[in-house]
Amino acid sequence: MQRLLTRPQFQAVLAGSVVARTEHFALHRNALTVKKPKDLSGAAQVTCSLFPVQDIWLGAMVPKRWAKRAVTRNAIKRQIYIVSSVFCDEYPEAAFLVRLRREFSRKEFLSASSEHLKLAVRNELETLMRDGATAR
Template structure:
């Protein structure tokens, strides 16, 4: 499994669309058919554009905004759960780029500690449901190719 790293990779996958949702998470997915992205340079060059996804594999990214998880320790714990559960479902996921996005916060009254075992268990259970829904989905949205 490959990890998304660049802003352009994240933007391309988010343009692909949502394939599954739970109460707190959304899974975005896009096929790996984006041919190229232009390099940022100050001077014009004849260098070929770079490919967004150079390996035909399952790509995974995690977005946990500060808006929904205020503390860095909570954001990092949720990201670790996302990557951990995604490895379990790697064989069930299609060869494509995926992003798991936190779309609402967990109740701070119910989960007082930033990294409690109860919070980790709740996140893990919901992520398993999310990936199970995505694994049963038949088709992938294609990435919208936009002209520069």
Template sequence: MQRLKTRAQFQAVLAGTIIARTPHFALHRNQLDTKIPVPETAEPVEPGGLFRHQDMWIGAMVPKRWAKRAVTRNAIKRQIYTVCADFSQLYPQAAFVVRLRSGFARAQFVSAVSDQLRQAVRHEIQTLMQAGAKEA
């Protein structure tokens, strides 16, 4: 499993299709074998293209809009990468982005990082990845 690193990689995957959704997350996919257009605003692409290796590529997008504190964003990203590693055998060689699309209620999760929040995020990402595995 490879991680997305550049803005161009993220933009290319987000231009693909959404294959699964949960109340807080969306899973985007773009096939590696298709010709992926490089946005004009993106940085220059190396000669091998955006995705050099035929592997499962994964990226996590957790905007400040939905998770204000950095510690919360980092905890959510850690959960995303951990769960995706568990599901990597079920997915084809393609590029995926897990995107946070709404915030978790601060009334329910008072602490920036709590075991309750971690468990809720982990459970929802597992549900997302199971639904995505059926579509992939």
């Protein structure tokens, strides 16, 4: 499994479809070959490879808007990569992005990186990945 690294890779996957959603997360998917838009000269569309290796590509997007503390963002990203490695055999070769789309309640999860928060994130991510694996 490869990780998304560049901004164009993240943007290309976000332009794809949402294949699964949970209360806090969304799973985006796009093909590994992405068409470039026409340039100003009117040349035909050319397929460019943002993803040089034919493999499963995965990225995690945890915005500050939904997770204010860096410790929380890093804990959520770690959970995303750990859970996705378990499900990688069930996914086709494509680019995927797990995006946090809603805040975890700071009233319920008082600590920035508690075991309670990690367990809640892990359970929800397992549901998301299971749903994403069945969506074709």
